[in-house]
Every structure is written in C-alpha cells, then in structure tokens.
Amino acid sequence: MHDPDAELVARAGRGDRAAAAALMARHMPRLLTLARRMLWTQAEAEDAVQDAFLKAWTHAARWRPGAAKFETWLYRVTLNACYDRLRRKRPAGLDEAMAVADTAPAPDAGLDAGRVAAEIEAALATLPERQKAAILLCHFKDCGNIEAAEILGLSVEALESLLARGRRTLRGRLSHLRDSLGDA
C-alpha cells in the first residue's frame, strides 16, 4: 500500500520541522472542515484538530508504514476527538440555534444564505454521530466508501446503510429548503 505521507511522517519523526509543517498544510484544512461540521463551534473544532496533531507528532517517531495509511489514521483520531467532545455537555446556545429550524415561518420565503446554512447545521446536529461522520467524511474528504469505511472502522455495507439513513433523515428535516437548495 503506497502511503504518500510516509516519507514526511518519517522525517517529522526525526525532528524535521519543515516536514511537520508540510504535513500540517496538507491535512489541516480538511480536518478542520470535518471537525467544524461535526462540532458546535469553531473553537471546539480547532481544539479537536490540535488534539489530533498532538497525537500525530507523538506517534511520528514510532510510525511504521504498512498497517494503515497515515491519513486514514489521522482522520480516525480527529473523529475520535470530535466524538469525545460531542459526548460532553452541549454548549449553551445550541438549543437556540436548533430552534431556528423549528420556528421558521414560511420556510422557503426569503431565506438568506446565512439562515440556510444555520438550518443545515442545525439539521446536521440532530443526526446520530456515526451517521453524521459518515456523511461528512464522504463529502468533505471526497473519499470513496471503502476508505471512509476504513476510517470509521466499519464494513462497506454498514457505511452505506449509515449514509442512506443519514441522508434520508437530513433530506426530510430540510424539506422546506428544497427550493433554496435547488431540489427537484
């Protein structure tokens, strides 16, 4: 299995700061997007990404290529950091954000982009964490089902089931935005 990160990880493990910076530049933006969509706030998402990279630095010196790709491992660590935060108490203010979707009068009328985004985030927040992770991973990492299943530690069939249920739920909860999102 070819791991495009293997050389950078080995160099970072030997103390090469430039290699560590290259690894960070390669993976941080997508990891942050994934974490931000999984979690409530930007600050929590950045904390989760920081936790993941701390583990990455600690493991870089001992990393042995072959078992799994570094990127797969890094996404798994990031998702675990997100799960940990999701299982803690929800921050105050979330319920207000979620209530936006419930109380919106005339759902399709005059929704601006910010409000649509808020409603999508609120609908995402109601999904079970595994469904949400499967949907976000496939969308934002732009990976196939096999890779996503490996990151989530699932069979491909289980992943497809999660995706189907999650997408169905999301579409149902956002049905009032069909026109805004251009649904047929």
Add this chain to the structure above:
Amino acid sequence: MTGETRDDAEFTARALDALPPVAASPGLPLALMAAYDAWQARRQDGKRVALAAAMRRFAEAIWPGAPAWAPAAALMAALVLGIGIGLGLPYPGSESGGVSLDEPPAFSLLAPDMTESL
C-alpha cells in the same frame, strides 16, 4: 443505488455545499507547530533522562547500593592501575629482562651455594 437514495445523496451534497467554507484562525497553525516544537524538546529531554537512567542501572549492577561516584571511582582506579602496569612492563626481547619460553631459564630456584654440590 436506487433513484430515491440517489436523490437523497444529491440533496445532501447540495446542502453541504451550501455551507460556508471553514477557515482556520491565524493562531491554529502556530499552535500546531508550537506543539511540534514542544514535543521535540520533550523528546530530547527524554533521551538525556534515558541515558542517565541507563548509567544508574549499570552502576547499580556493578556495585549495588553504592553512591554513583563509588563505582565510577573504582572503574577509574582500575583503569589507571591497568594502564600503569601495562606501561611499566618491559617489552618482550628487550634488555631489561624479557622472558622467552624458547630458551632455558637464566635463573635458578636453588641457593647459590647449592648449585655446585648438585
């Protein structure tokens, strides 16, 4: 994938694309690299600590219970003694009394006054 499932997937993709892009705060890359630097510093300290621990274990193995200077001093004394003896010994074949097994001994264990009587 059924038609309905495909529609769900397309709707979800459009919904997620409608979300604004996520940008890292300026402090995040700095924090990540600071974490890397801190890990490197801890690692260097760890190597020094491991070396000191290995030396302590070695000292404990050769002289259990003694303070660290005792086995170190004993080793140093043994080294000095060994080098001193090595330097003090004459070279083989030199005038100052080398010993060769190929020649008869140039000395006798008997007292000088007894050699004649034998």
